[in-house]
Amino acid sequence: MAVFTEVSLDEARAFIAPLDVGTLTGLRGIGAGIENTNYFVTTDRGEYVLTIFERLTFEQLPFYLHLMQHLARRGIPVPDPHADAAGEILHTLKGKPAALVDKLEGGHQLAPDHHHCEQVGGMLARMHLAGQDYPRHQPNLRGLAWWAETVPLVLPYLTAAQHTLISEELAFQQELADSPAFQGLPAGPIHADLFRDNVMFAGLPGHERLTGFFDFYFAGVDSFLFDIAVCLNDWCIDLDTGALIEDRAAAFVAAYERSRPLEGNEVRLLPALMRAAALRFWTSRLWDFHLPRDAALLQPHDPAHFERVLQARIDNPWHPPR
Ligand SMILES: Nc1ncnc2c1ncn2[C@@H]1O[C@H](COP(=O)(O)OP(=O)(O)OP(=O)(O)O)[C@@H](O)[C@H]1O
Numbered sequence: 001m002a003v004f005t006e007v008s009l010d011e012a013r014a015f016i017a018p019l020d021v022g023t024l025t026g027l028r029g030i031g032a033g034i035e036n037t038n039y040f041v042t043t044d045r046g047e048y049v050l051t052i053f054e055r056l057t058f059e060q061l062p063f064y065l066h067l068m069q070h071l072a073r074r075g076i077p078v079p080d081p082h083a084d085a086a087g088e089i090l091h092t093l094k095g096k097p098a099a100l101v102d103k104l105e106g107g108h109q110l111a112p113d114h115h116h117c118e119q120v121g122g123m124l125a126r127m128h129l130a131g132q133d134y135p136r137h138q139p140n141l142r143g144l145a146w147w148a149e150t151v152p153l154v155l156p157y158l159t160a161a162q163h164t165l166i167s168e169e170l171a172f173q174q175e176l177a178d179s180p181a182f183q184g185l186p187a188g189p190i191h192a193d194l195f196r197d198n199v200m201f202a203g204l205p206g207h208e209r210l211t212g213f214f215d216f217y218f219a220g221v222d223s224f225l226f227d228i229a230v231c232l233n234d235w236c237i238d239l240d241t242g243a244l245i246e247d248r249a250a251a252f253v254a255a256y257e258r259s260r261p262l263e264g265n266e267v268r269l270l271p272a273l274m275r276a277a278a279l280r281f282w283t284s285r286l287w288d289f290h291l292p293r294d295a296a297l298l299q300p301h302d303p304a305h306f307e308r309v310l311q312a313r314i315d316n317p318w319h320p321p322r
């Protein structure tokens with residue numbers, strides 16, 4: 001269970017007191033997640049999620065929390081952060097930054113079909129449009145600069161073949177980033193980590209409806225196409241092999257385009273961005289695996305999965321049907 005910072009009932013009670021959410025009746029550490037400490041908080045008024053941020057700083061967090069508030073106010077289903085009497089949504093607990101947000105209804109859809117992919121694609125486009133007038137700016141902190149910094153740190157742990165694959169891909173992405181086509185991609189606030197475990201669905205089997213996107217703590221201003229690529233690499237692949245399930249990917253993109261049609265350059269660069277998205281998560285998983293931080297019990301994600309995904313994207317580039 002990834003509880004990095006233990007919180008007692010008394011500490012939780014004192015933390016929620018200024019937030020006008022009622023009286024504490026329950027507190028439970030959440031096992032999933034590898035970035036932050038999360039607790040489900042129950043009060044006589046409802047259910048909430050308390051997050052203590054383990055890596056992000058007081059300077060970085062306003063971008064994420066105000067983005068969630070901005071999107072929630074525009075009707076995108078995301079957890080809305082709770083403010084104190086002064087309107088502040090970033091708080092402090094045990095000396096670390098912390099927030100209390102609404103708990104979303106439902107659960108994860110870990111074996112998605114067309115129906116789920118279409119809903120995620122459609123909502124992603126609506127989220128991109130709703131974020132366009134968000135005034136704060138922060139780059140994607142897990143973007144190209146971070147890959148370039150982190151790849152050298154993990155190289156000592158790799159085989160010769162992995163060393164070549166990751167180094168060549170980084171060089172390819174650096175060259176791509178310098179191209180006018182890449183620099184002209186439509187951009188804005190993106191989620192950047194919208195995997196199956198960061199989306200909720202509720203309802204009867206076969207009729208589930210999307211109830212929310214959450215875990216915005218890798219969000220940043222970057223190309224919308226990168227967000228689409230991250231999703232396609234998780235929602236629309238065979239998890240055993242990394243192979244793209246093309247009809248599911250086509251359904252995802254078609255649903256996205258009903259709200260925001262892709263530009264010509266976006267269609268052209270999608271295969272390269274799907275490689276970029278695979279590189280991003282291969283690198284972060286290698287980093288978490290080989291250079292772990294303290295946690296009560298941390299189970300890092302399997303890096304080899306994204307090595308397979310990257311290889312599959314290189315071997316079989318995919319363009320959405322036109
Ligand atoms: N607002 C929310 N509503 C309902 N459940 C939530 C909410 N936020 C978090 N959870 C639950 O807590 C679990 C862990 O949260 P999360 O995925 O944000 O962890 P993390 O460590 O911050 O991130 P990561 O996914 O990057 O490892 C989720 O899988 C989900 O079950």
Ligand SMILES: N[C@@H](CCO)C(=O)O
Nearest residue numbers: 193195281284285301
């Ligand atoms: N979604 C990420 C974890 C958070 O960055 C992964 O699966 O590696």
